[in-house]
Amino acid sequence: MKEPYGVGLDIGTNSVGWTVVDASGHVRKIKGQTGIGVRLFKEGAAAADRRGFRTTRRRLKRVKWRLRLLREFFDQPISKVDINFFARRKYSDISPRDPNYNGLEKTLFNDRSDQDFYHDYPTIYHLREALMTQHRKFDVREIYLAIHHIVKYRGNFLRNDAATAYRSGTLDLQQHFETLNHLFSQADLELNLNLTTDVALLDSIKQTLVRTDISRSDRQKLIMPLLAVLTGATTAEKKRQKAVVTEFAKALVGNKTKIDVLTLTDIDATEAKDWAFSLEENQDKLPGIEDRFSEVGQQIIDEVIRLYASVNLAQLIPEGKRFSQSMVEKYKRHGEDLKLLKAYIRSQSDAKRGRAIRATYDQYIDGVKSKQVTQEAFQKALGKFVDADVDLNSWAAQIKQAIDSEQFMPKLRTKQNGAIPYQVQQNELDQIISNQKEYYPWLGEENPVIKRRGKFPYKLDELVGFRVPYYVGPLITKEMQAATANAGFAWMVRKADGPITPWNFDDKVDRVASATAFIQRMQTTDTYLIGEEVLPARSLIYQRFMVLNELNNIRVDDGQLTPRQKQRLYNQVFKKYKRVTAKNIQDNLVAAGEFPTAPRITGLADPKVFNSSLSTYHDLKQVLPEAMSDVRKQADIEKNHFMVNYF
Template sequence: MANKTWYLGLDIGSASVGWAATDTEYKIIRKNKKRLWGVRLFEEATTAEDRRGYRSSRRRLARRKWRLNLLEELFASEVKKVDENFFLRLKESQYHYEDKTHKVPYAIFNDKDYTDKDYYNDYPTIYHLRSKLMTEKIPDIRKVFLAIHHIIKNRGHFLLQGQSFKDGNLNNLIKELLELDILHVGFEVTEEVVGKIADISLEKKTLTDKVNDLKKLYPKEKQLLEVFRLIFGGKTSLDKLFAIDEYKELDTAIKSVSFKEKIYEEVRHDYEQVLSNYIELLDLTKLVYDSIILSDIKKEGKTLSESKVVLYEKHRDDLLKLKNLVKNDSKLAEDKKVELYASIFKEDKDKGTNYVNYIRKSEEGKGCNYEDFKKFLVKELAKLEESSVKAEIIKDLELEQFLPLQRTKDNSVVPYQIHKEELVKILDNAAKYHNFLDEKDESGYSIREKVIQLLEFRIPYYVGPLNSSKKAKEGGFAWSVRNKGYEDTPVTPWNYSKVIDESASAEKFITNLTNKCTYLKGEDVLPKSSLLYSEFALLNEMNALKYDGNRISLEARNTIIEKLFKQQGKKVTKTSIKNLLKAEGYIDGKGEITGIDITVKNDLKSYRDFKKILGNKFNSEHVENIILWITLYGESRKLIKAKIESVYGDIYSNDEITKMSRLVYKDWGRFSRKLLTELVSKKMYSEETGECLNIIGAMRQNNILFMELLADRFDYSKQIVEFNKELQEDVTEITPEILDDLYVSPAVKRSIWQTVRIVEELKKIIGCAPAKIFVETTRSNQEKKKPTDSRKKQLELAYKAVKKDVKELEKEIGTINFDVLNDRLSSVEPSKLKAKKLYLYYTQLGRCMYSEEPINISELFDNNKYDIDHIYPQSKIKDDSFTNTVLVKRESNAAKTDRYPLGSDIQKPSNRRFWKFLKEKGLISDEKYNRLVRTEEFSDEELSGFIARQLVETSQSVKAVASILGELNPETSICYSKAENVSSFRQNFGKIKDGNSKSNNNEQLVKVREINDFHHAKVFIGMQKALLN
């Protein structure tokens, strides 16, 4: 057996690996009286997303605790002079009396003549204390510490670094918003205009009233009105917000946007997937929205604490007003008033919406939001007699001004600069009677200066965890570089610049922690916004663009790039491309643009940004370096500017450097510069110069996609393999570390490691490596599916559009009896539309797609009458999606045979008009329509692409499996099978009898997971035997 040739089949999933060993006749091998087939089950690995979230929270809390401990150290000696146990009581304030080491009844103050009770009488909230400490003489150092502790603990966000928050900041943001290229306003943006819009934004009016006031000023500015509807707290759709009709076709989950309904930071990524660089409009809109909320929290002319005190007093007065309104009502009987009073102020119900729940004092529920409380209170107030007080309360409720709370999610919009303003005032006032605050130590900083640094200090992400050098040497996950002589010095905000070498740490971050190229091992990826990568991404999208099913000319593509991407800043859509091509004379405008999504996802924004700033001084090499620094250093504008000045200070003016340092670019691409520019094909050359082309050159001079360039007829793939082979090290020991260089998720890594263990064990049992390894890989279930509309709902929406124009269609193809068809659809159960034939029947308005003849629904499932045909023949590609399938009469299908494109007898004018009608009403997709009307045969590139997709999945997980199995088994051939082919075999070929695949379709290989998991192996080996022999 040791020298026997054998094959291994693997079905690799995220939580299982099915395997079966066969001989060359595909019969399962027996060893030690056991058949060598089975399944290995294991716990599915979790992604890094959850762990990253926990780690971020853990580090954030740890750093906050670290700041508070440093603050305590700064005040310790002075506080202990007046109260030795003060800090101990604070730390034990969370414990029950019995659990405290220092058993006193009070948590903060325990003096003979001053306790917690006195403290809370003087200062009902921490903001009362903060407010008084800014102006009044309060000599108790403990109170100063408590106020500063609260500021350092809740210091606000750092999203607007470098900005001041004096009155007028809202105006600056509105001006910046109005000047965006994406927002096309038809008026000059002057200070007066900005002032008027700011005034409307800050008025105490309802959303509708504010929008109407703005509409009176600018009745024709529809896009502007939608932007400010969103800013005023409303909800709008993306197609209105961006003035792009194609956005109407987006998924329901992202079709609309509201800052009040969703936490924007949590859903921003979903919008960015669609909007790409144009997410800038949403980001800036959110900043304006936050600024208006901030203006409401921090009243004009007052500090934050003073505003919070006003808020506290209003809540107190509102509560008294509401209670008196209920108690003094003359409409209700006494018992009803008592009952109403209890329902509003006393009843504690789970998931209730009364005052107890609103202020989150319920012992049963988790509280309620303002909207739910408002609805409840308005309903209850309706039981009372009408009065001016009741009208005032209802008006305040509508404006969301009644019973305001101190702690709400709106507090998250407060930036650290607001807290710093108060901190400085408190320290300035306290320093008058606490001299120690101005005393400097050996660091050269006073206590006052150190406290301010505690508030402002942030560790840049590219510096990372501040482990000591000792921990780093022991393998700690840290890359920060320390200056010589400070290797073991603890880092504080006031010695950070002396201890940490920021530039060296950033360089190390680039080397160690930026992603590596998908194809070339060890090569750093390009910034996503680099000139080269953004051009590559755009070319890879635009080279797929088709008009009437055919790719456009190179000249037309270059015109699109020059005029829509280099010269304009508008969002590019199918419509704008079609309009340009028609205006330039490249198309007649009667056909359809396909091959791209609703909007073009990629852009040349960085090119336009630098061209606008530098003009004729634009230098690609300089710009690429600056984009790299901006992507790397992120929010550290100071470091970016310093870097540009040190390298290009003698080339660019101070104004140009300042403008460049303010640009924002994020994220990294997937490919390296070496991949795109240094791999030169001997089979792809310039027709003008005869020069061999690299990948980016080939894409510039041809309408060809990246994946097409990796086909065998070019030699880029061969060069990639050769490059990686040079870096490949011999595997001397089978350990999990051999997977370290694979850029795949933890779930995939675990599956691969389990696969490796199975293969190695079988090699030991059988005595040699397999001659062939057949691999089926399944998709991981990690990614949750986004909710989509049901098939029935989609059809019902489309049928509404059909109803308006059905008479016109009937002139072409005869009577449809649409009302009968519509009634039939209304009564059908949604689950029945899972049947492919029935769903296609309704998408085709009950007609044969080739002959236009009516289909008898009572005979729909008779396979002798009606077939599901594949537009792209199955002999070319296995595509069973609705995009590639149509319902046709059996005779029409037989006459069509296996040809493509469809013949002129099928593509007759009336059919084309019918298909176009279905497309326009949303019953078939653009791609399906283009497959039906296409007149060109498949190109060599397309055919090779079909073959590649049949044989090899291009996902990273499959490449990783091939890579590691190939390294460990260099003499073994790795063969692939797509999971859908295996599933199709199981369903269509039934049970295999004596090697004969001609069995009844009813005898399907049914998998029942409740019995066992052997289907992972059995079906796969069965398929090999049936299809490969």
């Protein structure tokens, strides 16, 4: 067009609206069409979902990696007994009409029926229990099946103790409570909350938490008055202490908890729904809010989650019992409850009502639309029928009592199993090996990694206890991944070529170089100094900048701090306290003789406490006290040790 014209754009997240107008603001014609329209496109998506899928694929790939190594370990001994054992397992899920079907029988064993095997061992836990307690020679295929289950479902890595410390679900509350008392005082000095450390009270709390004959709500009510003595000077202070203790009690028993109250985090009322959930859901819910936690708040929730996991473990594995033993008892309990439910169904005069009751159990076992039905949901659905019959039917009364204790028809596979640490599984693996190596000496082969024999004495232990460090990432080099998958999510650095196993990991993988590459790939460039790398948020120099920057913004009795005052506060207050409050600053200013009384401090995001701190300085000082006192050495410490050791 030769005449002046204007283009208007309305840019949205998934569309761009446009129009062409003349100098008078009228819409122009463009090639015979009105110059107005909209272009739609797919809205941008966050990387979190994609990253979650990638992480899951990586986890499943490592499970298959461990199971492949286990098969290689058992391949020769099993092939001598049953040459097609592994082939039958591999093709067991393929239809006989599938071209890939190899024609082998779909049985577990070639010399006995599966019915006989499952009669002796209804669940894998029955087999594991027998392998640990019966002193006789077992079929090597049975040993493989039990160890396969242990390696596949090896548990979490939340604890660092040796396997021998987890022979049963012991629960030590005192250490957890002392840690939380310290964290609560760090998070808010005025809260003045101290959880009990009295041995007798702790024992009562412990006995209540591990009970399985009462509901979670009843356990919460019983432990509430034992957890702490409210020492607030005013009614408001006691109310605040009670709120924190209440949410702590809810968290311990697995009820829905207000995480913001528990971690002393300020949130808007509109966010309350996102911050209320049971710790059973922490892996799903925490990622959405964890960036809002303060440093101490994050430590509080981490400690509470560890304690909650310990409580779950103590319930799953009562003291003095083995894990498999407790699962066998749970299986028997389910069977007894099923007989009770069937008797209740048979007692129904209305056949339609009986089918509806049976349907609640079928959904509990089979799920609904590929989604698992929880024990809680099943008991709630069944309870609607039972409540109507409880005064008329003795079977209903018994079921009602079991439902009220939340123990009716327990399942073996639940989210609660996520509390099981790998040490429990390794402990049972070691007992199986110890019991069977008399008949199969190769089972007791020593761990080739000499430095790890203390915690992992057998070679097979590494399949349970070895974990690929997170900073190593996928077990493939960046160049190989780019060539084979056209992806860029690998950064591992090799020392030598060849297959990587838990037993040769340090011979094949350069841990230090891989860790350095892991940190460097996460570093971005500055938005102002183009091309310059940004500093890590917890580096010494960046935290110093953040502290001084926050001191620049505060006002003391409406006046600014002088450079000399800021340097003194930095050295005398921030280097002394890991968490600095406004009162710490006031006390220093008064002690220096610069103010007769505590001055008024304004300009802080939180009126009582500074957001920035020298947390890295304090952490490193505990490890390297003399070196951190020498300013000349701090730069070397940050350069040589910070990236690998601290992150």
